[in-house]
Amino acid sequence: MPEPILRLAGVHTHIGQYHILQGVDLAVPRGGLAVLLGRNGAGKTTTLRTIMGLWKASSGSIVFDGHDITKMATPDIARLGIAYVPESMAVFSDLTVRENLYLAARNGPLDEARVDWICRFFPALKKFWHYPAGNLSGGQKQMVAIARAIVEPRKLLLVDEPTKGLAPAIVQSLMAAFRELKDTSTSILLVEQNFNFVRTLGDTVGVMDDGHVVHTGAMAQLAGDEDLQQRLLGLSLDSHQ
Template identity: 60%
Template sequence: MTLLSLNNMKTDIGQYAVLHGVTLDIPEGGVFVLLGRNGAGKTTTLRSIMGLWTPTPGSVTFRGADITGLHTADIARKGIAYVPENMGIFGGLTVEENLILATDKGRFDQARLKRIYELFPALEQFWTKQAWSLSGGQKQMLAVARAIIEPRALILIDEPTKGLAPSIVAAMAEAFREISQNATILLVEQNFHFAKSIGRDMAVIDDGLVAHAGTMADFAADTELQERLLSLSA
């Protein structure tokens, strides 16, 4: 079943046209990966879905309802979470306070909190520490934990492995596999090894358009296509 549909989505940022007509269907469940060169429009696609920028023209449909032009907070209430590339955590607040801010009613569902502890044990260990004092990997764990502290149908995650140590990347991959059993993840990622290890479906964004879409297994097996669309041989 299709969870999210992007139809001819065009987004301008100031005087610059970034997306030129992105059309894409995101199926429900699993991890869907957006690949592409730097500046291709991947982050703009996520931000347009989340209502931070409004596509004109074009539309975004979530669970059959048009959410184009809605306020970001209203889009979030419909069951979409966003983990930006800069993580968006509050450095002066503790781990606990960061997570409380992401709850709907200002209190934790203990079952979900326990699940987060299981996924990211460091967050329980540093529960009362201010977020600025965490390592880069721990900050990324906190950013993802905020996105799943309430039930969400779709989680948009932008470049989660950037600058992280290999051991943290491996732990993040395992966490994403677990999370995607109960929610759909739309992931922007430059680390192709990481992307192909967890992605079920994929698309390549190139110059503001979808250059290719299909299964990750098929794309990972086609080195010529990878080299042409992503310059992986370089």
């Protein structure tokens, strides 16, 4: 097995007086899609934000592509090739769709061929190309946020609840986009509640509970074992198709 592109070892994160992450161990396979599951409040979003340096790990280590990023500032982490799509989307509301993508193209003008590739999955972006992003629907803003993260090639995408608010047809387009990103050796760490979506896409899975990773393994193993689903998640993946 190749060395994972991202590895968390014994990561603790405190936010004020709250001890959120309590020794998280997690690996993201190089060129693969890792899924992070768990109940609300388990620590999934905190894990993504800690990787990105938005919240600092109290202890433990985070190593990305051979670099120890545990104490690095968020802009420096981004420059190494990590992009983050938060659940809140966080688009620039007063800027057009084009301007949102332009700001994310740090290495120069927009690559029109890559924009056309993105718009193949999200054709509404071209329709609203010159509209202020704040005027779009929640699902359309999610498209902008995801497009902004992939407007340039990245080594690793951290994506929090990408299907939230998206129509089923757009979810299918997003699934196709993630598959093609994997084919270009982009690694992905995905937090998601649409279990049918991740069951199809995921290579590996980690399940969190109360600030710990309580299970890691192949997604195919979890998807095929209803007893394991019930024990770890309190539900069956089949009930969320």
